[in-house]
Amino acid sequence: MGAFQGVDFLDVDASFNDEELLARRTARQFVDECVLPAIDQHYREGTFPMELVLQMGELGFFGSNLQGYGCAEMSNVAYGLVMQELERGDSGLRSFVSVQSALVMYPIHTYGTDAQKQRWLPLLQSGKAIGCFGLTEPQFGSNPGGMLTRAARHSNCYVLNGEKMWITNGSIADVAVVWARCEDGRVRGFLVERGTKGFTARDVHGKLSMRASITSGLSFNECEIPAENLLPGVDGLRGPLSCLTQARYGIGWGGIGAAMACYDTALQYAKSRKQFDNKPIAAHQLVQDKLAWMITEISKAQLMALHVGRLKDEGRAEPVHISMLKMNNVWMAREVARMARELLGANGIVEDFGVMRHMNNLESVYTYEGTHDIQRLIIGEHITGIAAFA
Numbered sequence: 001m002g003a004f005q006g007v008d009f010l011d012v013d014a015s016f017n018d019e020e021l022l023a024r025r026t027a028r029q030f031v032d033e034c035v036l037p038a039i040d041q042h043y044r045e046g047t048f049p050m051e052l053v054l055q056m057g058e059l060g061f062f063g064s065n066l067q068g069y070g071c072a073e074m075s076n077v078a079y080g081l082v083m084q085e086l087e088r089g090d091s092g093l094r095s096f097v098s099v100q101s102a103l104v105m106y107p108i109h110t111y112g113t114d115a116q117k118q119r120w121l122p123l124l125q126s127g128k129a130i131g132c133f134g135l136t137e138p139q140f141g142s143n144p145g146g147m148l149t150r151a152a153r154h155s156n157c158y159v160l161n162g163e164k165m166w167i168t169n170g171s172i173a174d175v176a177v178v179w180a181r182c183e184d185g186r187v188r189g190f191l192v193e194r195g196t197k198g199f200t201a202r203d204v205h206g207k208l209s210m211r212a213s214i215t216s217g218l219s220f221n222e223c224e225i226p227a228e229n230l231l232p233g234v235d236g237l238r239g240p241l242s243c244l245t246q247a248r249y250g251i252g253w254g255g256i257g258a259a260m261a262c263y264d265t266a267l268q269y270a271k272s273r274k275q276f277d278n279k280p281i282a283a284h285q286l287v288q289d290k291l292a293w294m295i296t297e298i299s300k301a302q303l304m305a306l307h308v309g310r311l312k313d314e315g316r317a318e319p320v321h322i323s324m325l326k327m328n329n330v331w332m333a334r335e336v337a338r339m340a341r342e343l344l345g346a347n348g349i350v351e352d353f354g355v356m357r358h359m360n361n362l363e364s365v366y367t368y369e370g371t372h373d374i375q376r377l378i379i380g381e382h383i384t385g386i387a388a389f390a
Ligand code: TGC
Pocket: 094, 095, 096, 098, 099, 133, 135, 136, 141, 142, 143, 144, 145, 168, 236, 237, 238, 239, 241, 242, 243, 244, 245, 247, 319, 368, 369, 370, 371, 374, 378, 389
């Protein structure tokens, strides 16, 4: 397949400023030169490309839309374009950056003490430390409010007991942002450092999706956390849910990247693959119908991402806007990946073309950060005023 030239049917590029185009160019080049040559092997072997972490730190990808502490202070649109390009490489790579930035740096930046910020943010920004975010439990996924993990206050510490499940970067994290229910019934966030007695992490094996990403279960058994590791700036479920809003925003852009990769591959393939009378399959109406559908959906997704990004930069994006962005753009990417796989025929199932890797990854993306149907219910609650979760 030829080099990726971008996908921009509606000239959305004209709406990006120089800073945003530079961020995209930097991430695009990084993905082309460093990610794509290595990703198939990592996916096959079920390993995360750790060798890229420090480089991503140097390029300013971690916490890039946050202020201070060495962060790149990009606009939310520029941050989104970085996430788009990373997911054009692989959803696992974008996941790593989402977790580090939106689920670990964001809560420390927004709810942490000065000492917590000084200690962790420069390390996380540079990639010298890795973070993870523990909200989901074996029995509580879509409904984190049911969590069983408990934090009991002792004289100078909290004692954590419980289990977290499906945690990206769990076993490689230097610091885990863990959400637990306190004795007063309120959910609070804690910074749990690697090596803390009573804290263990164990990887999930046998994944057929997100193979180039580490996913772990976390266990807390009479795990003593110094009292100063509590995130003091928030209590209640609003704490973790506000972090999800940040991460869902990045995923909304990331889906475009995975879809672009699949569309670009399918278009190039359809123009070169010949069947019946030595004509390219792109000459058939049914094939053009699929390609036209794909580019239309990608273009709509780009416009929504750009609009929500501009709202976020103006401080006007509501969580429900971001739910719509995540829901639509990941659905779109999953459909585009499936259609691309179909257009490649048998070649669609081998690793060389990448579409099946994206397709499998997108099954996880469709489910995590709030499933597609949970985003739908969030929108439903907003427009009707009636919560339909229970
Ligand atoms: P509810 O009563 O609606 O809300 C409780 C409090 O939270 C506030 N709130 C939000 N704040 C900011 N952003 C949001 N998105 C918010 N949603 C709600 C709300 O205003 C309220 O505040 P307050 O001050 O009045 O107390 O809570 P609920 O228990 O009814 O939950 C509603 C529901 C189902 C929407 C929520 O539980 C939900 O979003 N569930 C989905 C769970 C989820 O998304 N889990 C993701 C885990 S992390 C992950 O998947 C990482 S993948 C990482 C990767 O590799 O990329």
